[in-house]
Amino acid sequence: MASQTRQSQRRRQVLSRERIVEAAIELLDTTGESALTVRMLTERLSTGSGAIYHHVGTMNDLLEAASDTVIANALAVPPAADTPEDEIRAVALALFDAATEHPWLAAQLAAQITRNPWGSVTLRIFESFGRPMRALGVPQPDWFTTTSTLVHYFIGATTQGPHDGGKPERAEFLDTAFEAWQNLDPDDYPFITTIAAQMRDHDDRRQFLTGIDLVLKGIVARVDHAA
Amino acid sequence: MASQTRQSQRRRQVLSRERIVEAAIELLDTTGESALTVRMLTERLSTGSGAIYHHVGTMNDLLEAASDTVIANALAVPPAADTPEDEIRAVALALFDAATEHPWLAAQLAAQITRNPWGSVTLRIFESFGRPMRALGVPQPDWFTTTSTLVHYFIGATTQGPHDGGKPERAEFLDTAFEAWQNLDPDDYPFITTIAAQMRDHDDRRQFLTGIDLVLKGIVARVDHAA
DNA sequence: ACCTGAACACCGTTCAAGT
DNA sequence: ACCTGAACACCGTTCAAGT
Numbered sequence: 001m002a003s004q005t006r007q008s009q010r011r012r013q014v015l016s017r018e019r020i021v022e023a024a025i026e027l028l029d030t031t032g033e034s035a036l037t038v039r040m041l042t043e044r045l046s047t048g049s050g051a052i053y054h055h056v057g058t059m060n061d062l063l064e065a066a067s068d069t070v071i072a073n074a075l076a077v078p079p080a081a082d083t084p085e086d087e088i089r090a091v092a093l094a095l096f097d098a099a100t101e102h103p104w105l106a107a108q109l110a111a112q113i114t115r116n117p118w119g120s121v122t123l124r125i126f127e128s129f130g131r132p133m134r135a136l137g138v139p140q141p142d143w144f145t146t147t148s149t150l151v152h153y154f155i156g157a158t159t160q161g162p163h164d165g166g167k168p169e170r171a172e173f174l175d176t177a178f179e180a181w182q183n184l185d186p187d188d189y190p191f192i193t194t195i196a197a198q199m200r201d202h203d204d205r206r207q208f209l210t211g212i213d214l215v216l217k218g219i220v221a222r223v224d225h226a227a
Numbered sequence: 228m229a230s231q232t233r234q235s236q237r238r239r240q241v242l243s244r245e246r247i248v249e250a251a252i253e254l255l256d257t258t259g260e261s262a263l264t265v266r267m268l269t270e271r272l273s274t275g276s277g278a279i280y281h282h283v284g285t286m287n288d289l290l291e292a293a294s295d296t297v298i299a300n301a302l303a304v305p306p307a308a309d310t311p312e313d314e315i316r317a318v319a320l321a322l323f324d325a326a327t328e329h330p331w332l333a334a335q336l337a338a339q340i341t342r343n344p345w346g347s348v349t350l351r352i353f354e355s356f357g358r359p360m361r362a363l364g365v366p367q368p369d370w371f372t373t374t375s376t377l378v379h380y381f382i383g384a385t386t387q388g389p390h391d392g393g394k395p396e397r398a399e400f401l402d403t404a405f406e407a408w409q410n411l412d413p414d415d416y417p418f419i420t421t422i423a424a425q426m427r428d429h430d431d432r433r434q435f436l437t438g439i440d441l442v443l444k445g446i447v448a449r450v451d452h453a454a
Numbered sequence: 455a456c457c458t459g460a461a462c463a464c465c466g467t468t469c470a471a472g473t
Numbered sequence: 474a475c476c477t478g479a480a481c482a483c484c485g486t487t488c489a490a491g492t
Contacts, residue, residue, distance in 0.1 A: 015456080015457080037483090037484070037485085038484085038485060038486080039483090039484085039485095042459095047457070047458080048457065048458040048459050048460095049458085049459075049485085049486075049487090050456090050457060050458060050459075050486095050487080050488080051456075051457050051458075053485090053486070053487080054455085054456065054457070055456095058485085058486085059484095059485060059486090106341050107337075107338065107341040107342075110334075110337035110338065110341060110386050111334065111337065111338070113386055113387050114333050114334040114337060114386050114387070115334075117387045117388075117404075118404035118407070118408070118426075122387070123408070123411075123416070123419065126418070126419060127416050127418050127419050130418035130419065130422065131417065131418045133418070134418065140421075140422075141425065143418075143421075143422045143425065144422045144425035144426055144429065145425075145434060145437050145438070145441075146441070147418075147422075148384075148434060148438065149380065149384075149437070149438040149441050149442070151383070151387075152380055152383035152384040152386075152387060152438060153376065153379055153380045153383055153442070154383065155382070155383030155386055155387065156378070156379035156380055156381065156382030156383030156384070156386070157375075157376075157379040157383070159337050159340055159341050159379075159382055159383070159386065160340050160341070160344045160349070160378075160379060160382065161344075177344075177345035180345070181345070181350070184350075189350070189354050190358065191353070191354050191357035191358045191360070191361065191370075191374075192350065192353060192354050192357065194367075194370075195357065195370050195371050195374070198368065198370070198371035198372075199345075199371055202371065207372060207375060210372050210376070211372070211375065211376035211379060214372075214373065214376050214442065214445040214446060214449065215376070215380070215441065215442060215445055216445070217444075217445040217448045217449060218441040218442055218443070218444040218445025218446075218448065219441060219445075220448075221444045221445065221447075221448040222441065222444060242475080242476080264464090264465070264466085265465085265466060265467080266464090266465085266466095269478095274476070274477080275476065275477040275478050275479095276466085276467075276468090276477085276478075277467095277468080277469080277475090277476060277477060277478075278475075278476050278477075280466095280467070280468080281474090281475065281476070282475095285466085285467085286465095286466060286467085
């Protein structure tokens, strides 16, 4: 908002919860999840550990705040879309891309939601998926159920989605997994072994979108059947 | 040596990876996730920490083994079902009930899958959902995609599903969440505030099954459309 | 109020040493 | 091979003390 914070003064920049969360996100982005420790944070912000706890409560709170901030940013710009389906797709993609940009987000989302299923993180996601849901033709008593399903799919897909490393590492990883699957005993795993080839050249983002469409189709089919 | 083992049968029972995993699951079930430490384990098994590491590798391996064991047990008995839809529902319920019985499972599932998306845990789940998928009329090139969607939904729903505490605590928890949602600003959260009431008397298990049905409906609708 | 930093009670993991 | 248990390098968190 105001750009007054960018002063030439380099001595101290006043500690605040916001600044701590910001530093935490940066640390997570650059050095990975295991690098976010109180000591690292004190070093980066050149303070003592007590100062952190004066603003932030607990380490888990900080992690939650970091997740919440990233999610909020990803959902900040409401997507302009022609149809409710398109809006849902846009929301889903915005969140998916946030998880790609911040490799630590998926694990945190899962952890945070398991710890507090109806906390602010879920709240934000629920609202964003639910808003277009109203225009989809679903009768109001079913809004909760259908939106839940959509949100749950998103959570699951993100958890398993791309995380550490860039694109080439991901491809290499998929190749390794593919090989492992293909070499399983067909008697024990008749499905996996026949399907293994399909996972070799699969695109996470594309797969994710297809899944969203599939759930949407299920929701609409339900509406049509009720009508 | 052989004569020495015979002296007192009650003391030592030979340590093994299996026994360690078993003790870990018991510890997780009875005292919660944070109680599973190497020291606790050594105490329970009356050994030294080195003995644990001689059999188990790392703490995360142990957690993965515990999750894998529980999942494998839950899927051990292949369900007799009349239709592929029913079989998928049975698999889903078996896993859901396992997560209810072992409150730590959901978090571990999410963590384990984020760490290694195509590890043995995912493998087992994928195979179980995928097997009946073949009889659903989905063309083979789509098997991977449709099964992925189903698995992802399951993961997400379980992550957010019931975890700590028994039924009464869960109900109390839902009530608190409901109240919080209802008291939000309708301008900021128009969707949440209108559906808050629906979450008050909602049944996790029922909701889960409805979600599975919804995804199934999407999959079948896709088949019908292609035909 | 805001911050410092030593101290506390833990962790997971290692490794020389025993049997 | 299998196990012991002290030691190591960390954690998150607290708290008397400073400004």
